Amino acid sequence: MTRAWLQYLLAVSLLAAAYLGVGTLGLEMDAVSGFATLVWPPTGLSLAALLLFGSRLWPGVIVGAFLVNWLHGAVAPVAAGIALGNTLEAVLGAYLLRRVGFANALARLRDVLALLTLAAAGSTVASATIGSLSLLLGGVITPAGFGETWRAWWIGDLMGDLLFAPALLVWGSGAAWRPARDRLVEAGVLAVVLCTVSVFIFHGWFATDLEALRQPHLLFPVLIWAALRFGSRGAATADLAVAVIAVWGTALGSGPFVRATLHESLLLLQVFLGAVAMTVLVLGAVTAERRRAVRSRDEFLAIVSHDLLNPLGNVRMAAELARELAGDPARAQRLPQALGAIQRSAARMDALIRDLLDAAAIEAGRLSLEPAPVEAAVLLRDAVEALRPSALQKELTLECELPTRTAVVLCDRQRVLQVFSNLIGNAIKFTPAGGHIAVRCAALDGFVRFEVADTGPGIAPDALRRIFDTYWRADPGVEGVGLGLSISKAIVEAHGGEIWAESEVGAGTRIYFTLPRESGGRRRRAGGAGP
Numbered sequence: 001m002t003r004a005w006l007q008y009l010l011a012v013s014l015l016a017a018a019y020l021g022v023g024t025l026g027l028e029m030d031a032v033s034g035f036a037t038l039v040w041p042p043t044g045l046s047l048a049a050l051l052l053f054g055s056r057l058w059p060g061v062i063v064g065a066f067l068v069n070w071l072h073g074a075v076a077p078v079a080a081g082i083a084l085g086n087t088l089e090a091v092l093g094a095y096l097l098r099r100v101g102f103a104n105a106l107a108r109l110r111d112v113l114a115l116l117t118l119a120a121a122g123s124t125v126a127s128a129t130i131g132s133l134s135l136l137l138g139g140v141i142t143p144a145g146f147g148e149t150w151r152a153w154w155i156g157d158l159m160g161d162l163l164f165a166p167a168l169l170v171w172g173s174g175a176a177w178r179p180a181r182d183r184l185v186e187a188g189v190l191a192v193v194l195c196t197v198s199v200f201i202f203h204g205w206f207a208t209d210l211e212a213l214r215q216p217h218l219l220f221p222v223l224i225w226a227a228l229r230f231g232s233r234g235a236a237t238a239d240l241a242v243a244v245i246a247v248w249g250t251a252l253g254s255g256p257f258v259r260a261t262l263h264e265s266l267l268l269l270q271v272f273l274g275a276v277a278m279t280v281l282v283l284g285a286v287t288a289e290r291r292r293a294v295r296s297r298d299e300f301l302a303i304v305s306h307d308l309l310n311p312l313g314n315v316r317m318a319a320e321l322a323r324e325l326a327g328d329p330a331r332a333q334r335l336p337q338a339l340g341a342i343q344r345s346a347a348r349m350d351a352l353i354r355d356l357l358d359a360a361a362i363e364a365g366r367l368s369l370e371p372a373p374v375e376a377a378v379l380l381r382d383a384v385e386a387l388r389p390s391a392l393q394k395e396l397t398l399e400c401e402l403p404t405r406t407a408v409v410l411c412d413r414q415r416v417l418q419v420f421s422n423l424i425g426n427a428i429k430f431t432p433a434g435g436h437i438a439v440r441c442a443a444l445d446g447f448v449r450f451e452v453a454d455t456g457p458g459i460a461p462d463a464l465r466r467i468f469d470t471y472w473r474a475d476p477g478v479e480g481v482g483l484g485l486s487i488s489k490a491i492v493e494a495h496g497g498e499i500w501a502e503s504e505v506g507a508g509t510r511i512y513f514t515l516p517r518e519s520g521g522r523r524r525r526a527g528g529a530g531p
């Protein structure tokens with residue numbers, strides 16, 4: 001058995017064990033019909049595990065779900081049915097989120113809304129339905145109890161995705177948290193205040209004369225503090241901490257949501273926690289987006305001020321030189337050189353401004369396309385011929401490999417040529433003199449895959465993951481504002497295609513993108529690993 005298989009089996013086993021552990025705790029919370037509980041953390045655990053480490057870990061979900069229900073008294077067929085529903089829920093939730101470009105860091109409003117609608121409210125229907133049917137067919141519940149069982153099952157799974165998954169996702173993805181000392185102190189103070197307020201509300205460990213103040217809305221100022229100051233990580237962590245303390249206190253019979261039965265108490269509590277979680281996660285995502293926008297603005301101003309002022313200064317100096325040369329017949333032969341400098345600088349500024357306008361249009365969702373049938377070979381040939389002079393000037397070989405069979409794509413010709421210009425232009429910029437650049441395409445099932453490959457220095461893995469980010473540049477010392485690849489990505493995706501890169505340091509880079517063929521077909525990516 002290879003090391004990779006051993007690692008995989010270990011990961012599956014750990015997931016199954018974790019599922020069994022937290023599932024056992026959940027079933028102790030006055031489960032309806034013995035198996036449908038309003039507190040079910042395994043849903044969030046399994047969704048987060050599949051998003052962070054891949055859906056191939058699904059056996060860990062089905063094994064853990066089977067064991068927790070079987071050990072709790074379900075006969076094997078019923079436990080198997082429940083496990084099937086729980087696994088389908090996790091796999092479906094992860095699949096749907098990936099389809100919409102979900103980012104685990106939950107730093108965008110769209111990601112929070114996708115988690116809420118597609119996973120928490122959507123995929124959980126599968127588990128609640130299959131699980132309740134399994135109990136019905138197994139004789140555990142009667143048809144009259146199906147509705148109450150389904151409701152408890154669905155709410156418990158929804159809250160698992162809404163409270164437990166976000167905390168696991170935000171801490172399991174992205175860069176490590178390395179705050180400054182003052183921020184660390186603030187986080188410590190926030191944690192103490194949050195736990196103190198939560199314990200005061202849900203446990204009443206303080207003076208009884210303060211009983212009238214034990215109101216759940218006292219949590220909102222502290223939760224808002226967590227979201228505004230610490231973004232998505234602060235919001236998700238605070239939500240989970242409050243949920244654990246609140247469920248613990250309510251189960252012990254303390255707090256503002258206690259009613260005649262634990263089931264009724266937990267139902268009221270979960271409604272409150274759900275509203276809190278949605279509000280705070282949205283606030284955390286909006287805060288993260290605002291910080292990112294401010295950071296992008298600062299980067300943009302720094303880059304543009306440099307890249308726009310330089311050619312503007314060149315124009316000013318060349319214009320002054322041209323004015324002097326025009327008044328001196330003896331030096332007039334140098335006038336074309338000065339005018340050429342003005343023309344090149346103006347072209348550079350024009351390209352920069354066009355990129356900025358495209359970036360603004362993409363950000364506002366107003367990127368316009370005029371698709372029409374175009375032969376892939378024609379696109380390749382036109383793109384290569386337009387950039388061949390630049391390649392020759394740098395002593396590079398630019399080769400166009402035409403497909404063996406004709407393929408027609410449905411695209412905006414000028415926009416796709418813009419993509420080629422960005423990709424081939426980058427290859428020319430970074431490939432040393434004497435290198436080789438190949439542009440090729442292949443007609444596949446329902447789409448055409450294009451490729452731009454170079455023999456340049458390659459891109460390190462950490463940088464490769466960021467090459468399509470707006471304003472990101474592999475080498476800050478190289479001319480450009482870091483918009484070309486992000487614009488190319490937006491153009492390709494607007495056509496219904498995909499774009500990705502492969503690279504090896506010292507062995508060059510290959511960038512692929514797909515476009516749908518004229519007949520439509522499936523949207524997919526082929527050949528190589530994508531980002």
